[in-house]
Every structure is written in C-alpha cells, then in structure tokens.
Amino acid sequence: MSEAIAEIPARENMVTAPTALGPERKGLTKKEIAADHPTWCPGCGDFSVLALYFKLIEKRKLWHENITTIAGIGCSSRFPYFVQAHGVHYIHGRALPFATGISLSRPDLHVFAFGGDGDAFSIGGNHFNHTARKNIRMTYVVMDNWVYGLTKKQTSPTSPLGFKSKTDQWGAIDYPINPMKQAIAAGATFVARTTSTNPNHVLAMMDAAMEHDGFSFIECLSECVEFYEGAFDAANPRKGGVFNEVPKDHDVSDELNAYKLAGADFPGYFGIFYKNNKPTKNAKEAEINKAAMEKVKGLKDWQILQKNFDRMK
C-alpha cells in the first residue's frame, strides 16, 4: 500500500469524528457495529469485505447515525442486515438511485453502496452508468464473484467465456464486461480494484474511496466458494497466484492509461486506476439550491409555497 493512500486527510464537510455527544463519545467497537450474524456460506469472500467495512468504520470513528449502507439484492447485497446502522436492502439493481437520493439530501454523510456483479451490471447496469456520469458522491463496492450466487449459479455479466452454469450448460458464450473499463468509460471519478483475500488492500481502497469527493467505484474480487470455487486463485499468492499492484509510476489522472491497465489479462492489476476531481452533482445542486434560497430569504416555508401557487394561477 502506498503511503499516499494511508495519509489522505479527512474531507472537510464530512462527519468523520465525534460531534453529536461531544468529544467524550468514543468510536464504535466492532461488536457495536455488527448486527445480525452473516448468513453467507462458510468461506464466502464477502465475510472479509464486511469485516473490513467494520474496520473502516472503526478507523473513521463513525457512529451509527453517520453510517449509511445501501444495497440491492444478492448474497453480497445482504450487507445492510449485518451493519448496526441505517441501511436499506433495496430492489434488485436499484441500490444506486436510492443511494443517490440520500447522498444529495445529506451532505454530512458518506453513503456506501454494496452489491454483486449481477446487481451492478445486469439489472442495475443502467443505473451504474448514470450514477457514474452524474458524479454523485458515494462509494460503490461491487463484490464481483463472476456468478449469480444467491439464485444458485447463473451466468453473470462478468462470468468468463466457457463458464458452465444453470443458464449456460455448455459454457458461457457471451463476452463478459470488464467492470473497470465500464466504470472509467461511464465517467466514474475514482476507479479502483482489489480482492477480498488481501485485507490491507481492501481497507486502503475503501478508505481512499471514502475520501474521494465524487462517485468512487471499487471492484472487489470476492470468491463464491459454493458456485465458483477457485475463480480468483490466480490473484491469490497463497494459492500460487500473483497480486500485482498498479505500477508505481502510473498517473491516476491519465484516463487512457487507466483503460489500458484495465485491459490486462486476469489477474491484472490492483489499486487505484483512475481518479479525477471534477465537480459533483452534489456541489452543483447545492449551488442551485443556495441561489434559490437567496431569492426567498426571510420568507416562511408556507409563504414560499403560497408564492409558488400564486405564480401557477
């Protein structure tokens, strides 16, 4: 992990430290953050991602009311159940529009959305592209296991060619999408890749993503031991694979080079591929709201409403 990632300072407008009850309020312990016992299969990669989310919350000293965890449907999308805080296990593929609403209306929060490859790129593909292009401030972690786990082994948009599943008994014939290329092309302003078998790296990526003022996307390889065992062995040094970090001289502001990195054969690279600090929709919308509020300065809510009704006559 590079030092630059570990040393990133807290963003100004975000609640990262005790505020509501005064400085005597301590940060939460893992026990206080954890809710239900996760119902995943023993050995599922998602356990590690959840544990690291808890670590991030501990590190950032977030309290229950500062944590917002949104997800769609899938094994990975069960995340909000396991976090003792505000969260929504929403409609399949619709986590991002829901998270968008929270992000735009609560600038003091950093919204986290979690989900799977099917949730993000099949049914939710459209929302992914639009949330990225609008540069909504949030972090979206996709636990990519190359399969539909919850529904017991169907081909997903990231399943490699030849993968045998209930929907492709003779092997997948559709070309898989590349989540990193997809995110860069869609306009995501922070694009990173990690793997659940490297805990320090997952934590560093989530920490850096949380710091980013914009739409931050992390593809996190997370093995489905039940329906795609061994899928990511080639990226795991403990299984004879290799974990190659993004080259040190890679310029994260270079979109074309990021795209090239994303095209490397599996297991590819891990780290931050792309980062761009263009204004968020949050900031732009806040400006519009501010200007509108100036115009009705001194008026009560009912008077503003009345003015609007009068105008519509």
Ligand SMILES: Cc1ncc(C[n+]2csc(CCOP(=O)(O)OP(=O)(O)O)c2C)c(N)n1
């Ligand atoms: C509208 C709708 N269509 C289909 C489903 C069935 N369904 C539930 S989860 C899922 C795919 C899950 O795959 P993924 O997002 O990769 O998550 P994983 O279980 O692998 O973590 C599907 C097709 C549903 N719940 N709702």
Ligand code: SF4
């Ligand atoms: S089916 Fe796969 S993705 Fe779902 S909990 Fe089990 S191992 Fe994890």
Ligand SMILES: [Mg+2]
């Ligand atoms: Mg999946």
